[in-house]
Amino acid sequence: MSSTKWFLILAGALALGLAWGQPNTAASDAKEYVLGPDDVLKIWVLGVDEIGETPIRIDSDGWISLPLAGRVRAGGLTVEQLRLALTEKLKSEIRNPRVSVAITEFGSQPVAIVGAVNAPGVHQLRGRKTLAEVVASAGGLRPDAGAAIRISRPVESGVLPLDSATLSEDKKFNVAEVKTKDFLDAKNPGENILIQPHDVVTVPTAExxxxxxxxxxxxxxxxxxxxxxxxxxxxxxxxxxxxxxxxxxxxxxxxxxxxxxxxxxxxxxxxxxxxxxxxxxxxxxxxxxxxxxxxxxxxxxxxxxxxxxxxxxxxxx
Known part of the structure; x- marks a missing residue:
């Protein structure tokens, strides 16, 4: 089989999350998702019409304002943790409040994916996502993808758990590279790291x-x-x-x-x-x-x- 056909097969496997043998974790991701600024919520309270009429955006400090509940911290909580917090806060106003919370728009976990991918741009992580899943969310690698995938992480977000990690010249980013072929072949599962909000994934075009x-x-x-x-x-x-x-x-x-x-x-x-x-x-x-x-x-x-x-x-x- 030609190398071109192998690349297309592997790229397809990556887009489906198969090369790394990963299960479908969408449900668990939704439960584990940590809310942050610019996430938009829909909140319902049974029998209280004034709550739930309009979506609520979490402000830059991580707070929301709700009738009867006032200002409530949402940033740093999961959807379930926020639901419990609202239920507790509303008990002084409503007997046995029944609260539902849902995310209608993700906005607090951006990651930029640029270069030789099929859908470059800013994507939302929407929970815990690996490098393979993030590349797949950008439509997978193009056939002209270069020899290495580069990951840049702001120093305040922590280190990159890769052997090739170094500090950028301006000391603002941790930078590391993963060889594209080894990555597609899943030779080292440890290279399929978790991507953090505000990471930048760059796939240079091959010479x-x-x-x-x-x-x-x-x-x-x-x-x-x-x-x-x-x-x-x-x-x-x-x-x-x-x-x-x-x-x-x-x-x-x-x-x-x-x-x-x-x-x-x-x-x-x-x-x-x-x-x-x-x-x-x-x-x-x-x-x-x-x-x-x-x-x-x-x-x-x-x-x-x-x-x-x-x-x-x-x-x-």
Whole structure:
């Protein structure tokens, strides 16, 4: 099975929470969820119409105001703990009060998930969530996810329980990385840490080399930890030349620092394959173009536009 298919299978497993063998904990999460500022509650008291008419947002200090009960601290309590506190407070006003509390909007446990995920943005934890669950909540990893997943945690939220954890230069964040492949393979369950509110999970986009033209498997190839790949390595990953190649007229299209243009580097793959010329290293974002021998040519700008847009390109890991 190809590495691409394996990646898609593993990414799907991650999105379903299967790779880590985790049970469905939604019910227990709701019970354990600790309320905080900006959470919105719906509170009902049997027989008291003025309570429950409108949702109540917990203020920045963790308090709510309720008719008959006055100001009540909600921050730091679970839903059940708040229900019991309200029941006790209302006993002086209502005989045998029957109170119900529900969360209608989560707002106190944001975590940012950015980079090469399918739905980047700010998500609410809604209880205890692991790294795998948080990545899954962002739609899972994209095929162009880089070699490592980075977690940043404000120092006031505590340490990151990972061997790679270090303090950022400004000493405001604890930072650590988890290798993407090991994470997807669930090689070390200890790396599937609990994510805290205000953590930032970053998935950098992988460095890639592109191969187009007369090869069997054109597409984008992820470099992983490597900084370069030789032309023969790249050609091998593309499963060799196609049926009508003109390898002697191949080109490398390489970005020019500080410019949107690319320079063309002539590459005689025919001589390299025959051992008559030295192999050449390709760098991140290089395009290897192998023309056909039937006279058809692809304009350089059209190739660059296709690469930039990702049109029709398959990413191989």
């Amino acid at each position: 890639m080399i592109y191969v187009i033209g007369a090869v069997h498997k054109p597409g984008a190839f992820v470099l992983h930890e490597r900084e370069t790949m030789s032309a023969l390595q790249v050609l091998s990953m593309a499963e060799g030349l196609g049926p009508t190649p003109a390898p002697g007229e191949s080109k490398i299209l390489r970005t020019i620092p500080g410019s949107t243009e690319r320079k063309e580097i002539a590459l005689d793959l025919k001589k390299i394959l025959a051992g008559k010329a030295e192999d050449i290293a390709l760098r991140p974002n290089d395009i290897l173009f192998v023309p056909t021998s039937n006279g058809k040519r692809i304009a350089v700008r059209a190739m660059e536009a296709a690469i930039t847009a990702g049109t029709g390109l398959v990413i191989f890991r």
